[in-house]
Amino acid sequence: MDDTVTTTAAQVLWDAARRYPDRPCVTDLDAAGGPATLTYAQLVERVAALAGGLRARGLREGDRVALLQHNSHAYVESYLAAIAAGLVVVPLNVRLVRDDYLHMLTDSGSRLLVTTEEFVSRVPELGTVAGLDLVRVDTGHGLAGLATEGAPVAAPAPAAGGNPASLMYTSGTTGSPKAVVLSHDSWRSVADRAVEVLGMGGDEVTLHVAPLTHGAGFLLLPTLMLGGHNVLCRSYDAARTLEIFVEQGVTGLFVVPSMIRMMLDARPVGWSVPPSLRRLYYAGSPIDPETMRDATEAFEGRLVQSFAQMESPMFFTVLDQEDHRRILADPASPLVRSAGRVLPGVELRIVDDADEDLPTGEPGEILARAPQAMSGYWNRPEDTAAVLAGGWLHTGDIGHLDGDGYLHIVDRKKDMIVTxxxxxxxxxxxxxxxxxxxxxxxxxxxxxxxxxxxxxxxxxxxxxxxxxxxxxxxxxxxxxxxxxxxxxxxxxxxxxxxxxxxxxxxxxxxxxxxxx
The missing domain is CATH 3.30.300.30 (ANL, C-terminal domain)
Structure with a gap:
């Protein structure tokens, strides 16, 4: 583990607030009473007070705080306050069910759950998890009350780069969800790479319509680093998203392919991509060729795709805007089924069942090494040893590299059929x-x-x-x-x-x- 003190997400906020105190930092379009905006200075003040309240509750460095909320000011404040207090964040997907939540809260050993009355009403058992305290952000004492329980922190808690920042639960398609341990250095590596790959700038307006608990959340930190503006929607509505592009001057956002298809289908007659929108960044699942071609044409080539997985988030390979334009010019291009080229600083291998390298063009398991890789699975040493065997992340994805260095993903290893x-x-x-x-x-x-x-x-x-x-x-x-x-x-x-x-x-x- 790296013991060097690093810049955490909370420190990024403090630094940005010193440089850009009056810039809009977060706008919650679905706040109670209407859209509400916090400047960088205002957000730091609220996060500092809330971090003090968390410490006053007796939470200590390394304790886990679970967040079960829709995209909102409260989510951003809770997340950054937990980091500022030296705690580990456990984001929970709002679309999960009772057994998922109870497993994740128990497995992570979370000490505090910050949630809303909606989820407590839906899953009353949340209040019965041993050793778990609840804070409902929208009723009673809430975040405002918690923020008064202790003295505001003067500065974020220092942290070693290898210390856990978050436990990110995997989707669990093959068994119980496992918690991926991402360090502060992992988060910072993802943020640095996002700025580089996506061409993010100082006037960034990032729209978050996908859940901050997962893919969209990885664009929060780079936007803060640049002093940009985060615009939050509680949930995704394709037609409304197209309107927000214009209303808010959105420069970029993260979506999954199904959301792109919905936007294409929701376009009114005569719609054209607004000049402010620089990129539509997508990942998370395969995109069908028709949707890729339609979207590339509709958004004038301003698409970026990446491939990775939660164990090493967001960026192994990238299919950039120029690649998408090549696909539009040549619909038969093999790039339409590619996940892009391997990024500098990332090592990728294609191997057989004995972890021996395979020739170019021959499919095998994709192994990767990258600076953002997880520390391991929470409390699962055997699973960690297996997936990180030999110092390489065994992704479980089957793919091959072509002669031009583009990765083509064939399938999940466990989905291979032997007939x-x-x-x-x-x-x-x-x-x-x-x-x-x-x-x-x-x-x-x-x-x-x-x-x-x-x-x-x-x-x-x-x-x-x-x-x-x-x-x-x-x-x-x-x-x-x-x-x-x-x-x-x-x-x-x-x-x-x-x-x-x-x-x-x-x-x-x-x-x-x-x-x-």
Whole structure:
């Protein structure tokens, strides 16, 4: 662990407030009573008081504080105050359910939960977790009361760069969510890389419509570093987002691909991208080629995509704006299915099951080393040792590098299907299925088969009334090798997803294995 004192997120706020005290720092568009803005000086004052209140509660360096709130002033204040008090933040996704919250609060050993009456009413058991204190920001004593419980801190608590800053829970598609330990240095590395890769400047206006608890939260710190303006929405509405671009002079934002599709579909007649918008930054899941091409045209090439994972957030590879413009000029370009080039300072390897390097173009597991990598999983030494074996992060993603150095992600390693001794990557079959007019959504899984070992199975949500399985299989035969063609097609009304929007293939396998 690095014992060198580092610049924490709270210190970044204090430094920015000294330079830009009167600049708008955070605007909450959905605050009670209407939009409300805090300047840098005002936010520091509130965070200092709240950090003093946290210390007065008896919380000590390294204690965990969980945050369960929608995007709001209160979330930003709680987050920065916890860091200023030397505590570790545990952000909780607002779309989770009772068992998720109880697991995460217990697993993290959180001492305090800062939340709202909405979540306490929805999950009364939050108040019964052993050793957990609750602060409801919107009722009773609230944050304002907590801020009066102690003397405001004069400056943020110093911290070693390797000390934990946050526990970020993974999506848990293959089991109970694990807490990724991100240090202060990890957060700062992500922020520095965001400024560089996204071309962020001093007049930045960052719109947060995705949850601050995850992807969007990684743009908060670089915006503060630059003295920029953070604009918060409680939740995402595509049509409203297009209006906010103009109203607030938004320069950039983070979204996931499904949100891009919603914006494209919500555009009014005659809409054009506003001049202020410099980039639409997206990550988190694959983007279908049609959406990528449509968005590149609609937003005049101002798109940036990155690939990484929570264990080493946001930036391993980047498909930049110039790459997107090349795709627009040549719709058949292989870049449309690429995750971009490896960034300087990041090491990437493609390996086989023995961790031996594979030749260019041959798919294998993606291993990575980067300065923002996690310290490990919270209280899971065996899982940590496995995923960081040999000093490399084993991502669990299968991909290959082409001759130009672009990464192409094929699938998740655990989604690979072995049928008749041949490997089938579910994602390559899903990409074919997604292009069929009769298919709205597709998930490909392997189900037990007495001859083939696993049978390639397509689980589809129909786009209309047509559920012609034979037609789907014939369409696949025209584009896929025989062993990759689905052996059967199953139709469902919707695909099971977790709170992060990822398809729960484990649940599909369990459901249809039992049904069979």
């Amino acid at each position: 008749g001794g041949s490997n089938v990557y579910a994602r390559e079959v899903e990409e074919v299925l997604a292009e069929l007019p009769a298919v709205k959504e597709a998930a490909v899984i392997g189900l037990p088969h007495r001859v083939w070992g696993e049978a390639v199975t397509a689980v589809l949500v129909p786009a209309g009334a047509d559920r012609d399985s034979d037609a789907v299989i014939e369409a696949c035969r025209a584009q896929l090798a025989g062993y990759r063609v689905p052996k059967q097609v199953l139709w469902v009304d919707d695909l099971p997803r977790n709170a992060y929007g990822k398809v729960l293939k484990r649940r599909l396998r369990e459901q249809f294995t039992t049904a069979g």
